Amino acid sequence: MARAATTTDAFNAVAEPRRRQILDLLAAGERPVNDLVEDLGLAQPLVSKHLRVLREVGLVQVRDEGRRRLYRLDARPLRSISEWLRPFEQAMSERFDLMDDVIQELKAQEDGR
Amino acid sequence: MARAATTTDAFNAVAEPRRRQILDLLAAGERPVNDLVEDLGLAQPLVSKHLRVLREVGLVQVRDEGRRRLYRLDARPLRSISEWLRPFEQAMSERFDLMDDVIQELKAQEDGR
DNA sequence: AAGTTACATGCCCACATGGGAATGTGTCAA
DNA sequence: TTGACACATTCCCATGTGGGCATGTAACTT
The missing domain is CATH 1.10.10.10 (Winged helix-like DNA-binding domain superfamily/Winged helix DNA-binding domain)
Known part of the structure; x- marks a missing residue:
C-alpha cells in the first residue's frame, strides 16, 4: 500500500x-x-x-x-486531532523542555564525541 | 510537486x-x-x-x-499542531454542533429537495 | 443567443510513499 | 571464531499526490 x-x-x-x-x-x-x-x-x-x-x-x-x-x-473533525493530542499536552510544556535539555547533555556526554 | x-x-x-x-x-x-x-x-x-x-x-x-x-x-514538535489547532477549539465544541445541526436543516430546506 | 463569470473536473507529470523481502551492521554468547 | 540476536538499510512495487493546463458546466449579463 x-x-x-x-x-x-x-x-x-x-x-x-x-x-x-x-x-x-x-x-x-x-x-x-x-x-x-x-x-x-x-x-x-x-x-x-x-x-x-x-x-x-x-x-x-x-x-x-x-x-x-x-x-x-x-x-x-479537528476534534479527533485535538483528542489524540491531549495526552501529550503535559509533555509539550516548557518545564519538560528543560528536562530534555539535561537529557540531551547527558546523552552527548555518553556519546563521548 | x-x-x-x-x-x-x-x-x-x-x-x-x-x-x-x-x-x-x-x-x-x-x-x-x-x-x-x-x-x-x-x-x-x-x-x-x-x-x-x-x-x-x-x-x-x-x-x-x-x-x-x-x-x-x-x-x-507536537506543539506546532496544538498551536495551530487552538483558534479552532471553540468551533469544535458541542455547542457549535447544535448550531450546525440547525444550519444543516436550513440548508436542506433552502435546497428545496 | 452569445458572451462572460465562477467554479469543478479531467488529464498529465514528477515524486514520495508504506509495505514486503532481502541484506547489512554491530553486539553479545558459546 | 562462529552463531544468534537486535536493528537499520536497500531495492522493489503499486498507489495517490500537488501542480499545471485545458476543458466542462452552470448562472448571470447584454
Missing part, C-alpha cells in the same frame, strides 16, 4: 499547508472560492481541489449562491 | 496511524524496537522506518544500550 489518501481523515487532510491556510481563512466566516484564490495566490483549480479534499473529510461545507459557491468552516 | 515528505514536519509525520500508535506507546516510557514490533504486530523493518521518520522530525530520541536501541518520546 502507498501513503494513505488525503481524504482518509482530518490528520491527512490537514497535513497540507495550503489546506490549513484555507481553514484559517474560513475561520473568519463563509467565503466564495474567488476570495480564497486571491488571498492564497494560488491557481483556481488548485483551490477547488483542496476544497474538495476538505469537503470529503467534512472540514468545510458548501452553499450555492447564484454562480458562486460559499464555503464554510466545520471544525468538528 | 508531489505530496510533502512525511519528514517535512510533525503534521505530515503524524498523519500516519502507525506512527501515532508508536508515539502512544512511547508515552509510557522509553522502549526498545522489539517491544514496539510486538505491540504493533508489524514487521521490524517497517517499525524501524517509521521510527526514522519520527526521529527526523524530532518526535523521538534514541539511546544505544548494548545491541538494543531505546526510543524515547519527545512531544515538543
Whole structure:
C-alpha cells in the first residue's frame, strides 16, 4: 500500500499547508472560492481541489449562491486531532523542555564525541 | 510537486496511524524496537522506518544500550499542531454542533429537495 | 443567443510513499 | 571464531499526490 489518501481523515487532510491556510481563512466566516484564490495566490483549480479534499473529510461545507459557491468552516473533525493530542499536552510544556535539555547533555556526554 | 515528505514536519509525520500508535506507546516510557514490533504486530523493518521518520522530525530520541536501541518520546514538535489547532477549539465544541445541526436543516430546506 | 463569470473536473507529470523481502551492521554468547 | 540476536538499510512495487493546463458546466449579463 502507498501513503494513505488525503481524504482518509482530518490528520491527512490537514497535513497540507495550503489546506490549513484555507481553514484559517474560513475561520473568519463563509467565503466564495474567488476570495480564497486571491488571498492564497494560488491557481483556481488548485483551490477547488483542496476544497474538495476538505469537503470529503467534512472540514468545510458548501452553499450555492447564484454562480458562486460559499464555503464554510466545520471544525468538528479537528476534534479527533485535538483528542489524540491531549495526552501529550503535559509533555509539550516548557518545564519538560528543560528536562530534555539535561537529557540531551547527558546523552552527548555518553556519546563521548 | 508531489505530496510533502512525511519528514517535512510533525503534521505530515503524524498523519500516519502507525506512527501515532508508536508515539502512544512511547508515552509510557522509553522502549526498545522489539517491544514496539510486538505491540504493533508489524514487521521490524517497517517499525524501524517509521521510527526514522519520527526521529527526523524530532518526535523521538534514541539511546544505544548494548545491541538494543531505546526510543524515547519527545512531544515538543507536537506543539506546532496544538498551536495551530487552538483558534479552532471553540468551533469544535458541542455547542457549535447544535448550531450546525440547525444550519444543516436550513440548508436542506433552502435546497428545496 | 452569445458572451462572460465562477467554479469543478479531467488529464498529465514528477515524486514520495508504506509495505514486503532481502541484506547489512554491530553486539553479545558459546 | 562462529552463531544468534537486535536493528537499520536497500531495492522493489503499486498507489495517490500537488501542480499545471485545458476543458466542462452552470448562472448571470447584454
